[in-house]
Amino acid sequence: MKKLVVPVICCLIGCVAGVAAPALTAQTFGAPSVGVGTWEQFCEGQSTATVNERMSSWGERGFRVVGVVGDLDNEAVLVCYARPAQPGEGW
Numbered sequence: 001m002k003k004l005v006v007p008v009i010c011c012l013i014g015c016v017a018g019v020a021a022p023a024l025t026a027q028t029f030g031a032p033s034v035g036v037g038t039w040e041q042f043c044e045g046q047s048t049a050t051v052n053e054r055m056s057s058w059g060e061r062g063f064r065v066v067g068v069v070g071d072l073d074n075e076a077v078l079v080c081y082a083r084p085a086q087p088g089e090g091w
Contacts, residue, residue, distance in 0.1 A: 041066070043080040051077050 040063075046054050048070070055065060063081035070077040 038085040039082050040085050041080065041082040043067070043078055045076060045078050048072070048075045048077055051079065055079065 044054070058081050059065075062083045064083065065079060066082045067080040068077060
């Protein structure tokens with residue numbers, strides 16, 4: 001019985017430490033930096049014949065191209081756009 005006391009106490013201490021450790025080491029983060037906001041973003045498939053026209057159209061609405069993937073064999077491209085969700089937020 002005496003041989004079990006030390007391992008049982010060590011086990012209990014380990015369990016308590018395991019439960020308490022996340023609370024003691026949890027990271028906290030402050031308020032978001034100024035200028036960090038939400039974004040509207042989407043991707044659309046287009047034919048290579050109309051890609052310039054569509055890019056100009058979305059550009060006039062405040063969107064910027066953030067990615068392009070092309071499949072020239074099928075004359076198709078996937079273009080991704082983004083803009084700040086709130087007017088006046090900077091890039």
